[in-house]
Amino acid sequence: MSDPLWSYSTESGHLAGTDLTGWRVEAADGHIGKVDKHSDEVDDSYLVVDTGVWIFGKEVLIPASTVTRVDLEEQVLHLALxxxxxxxxxxxxxxxxxxxxxxxxxxxxxxxxxxxxSGGMGPI
Incomplete structure (x- = not known):
């Protein structure tokens, strides 16, 4: 059984194969960093976000299901976090x-x- 936590929601606007490296990442309440690495693998999709100086250079692993919107034009990912x-x-x-x-x-x-x-797939 697949785990939807590690999958993009269909409502997010994510297009498989899009290179997200370097894209801005916005939490629900403001900017948090940029995408350092990512995966589009089925049931294994995630973002590694470099938070820079905001939280002392910490990188965090964020499941793809937390992405609520992908702005292809502005190259920004919006999270439900x-x-x-x-x-x-x-x-x-x-x-x-x-x-x-x-x-x-x-x-x-x-x-x-x-x-x-919010905006995610929810459990299947």
Whole structure:
């Protein structure tokens, strides 16, 4: 069974294959950073957002389901998360993310209490 937490909603306007690297990321209450890495894989879609100096250079892994709107013209991604939710999210650790499914589940547990996100798909 697929986990919709790691998928873009059809309402977001995301187009598979679009290179999002460098795009601005806006939380529900303001700018939080830019996309450093991303994945469009089925059931494994995510953003790695570099928050820059806003929270001391922390990178965060954000499930694709949190993306509420993709502005292709302005190259901006809008999230259903607040700045505080992003700030409090677990730090992205590349080695763990790429190799450890338990780490992915821990990331998912952080976001699931807020499920479904406004504008997201909701559970299937």
């Amino acid at each position: 607040s700045k505080e939710q992003v700030k409090d999210s677990p730090e992205f650790v590349s080695d763990k993310h790429l190799a450890d499914r338990q780490y992915r589940e821990e990331i998912g547990q952080y976001y699931r209490p807020n499920w479904p996100f």
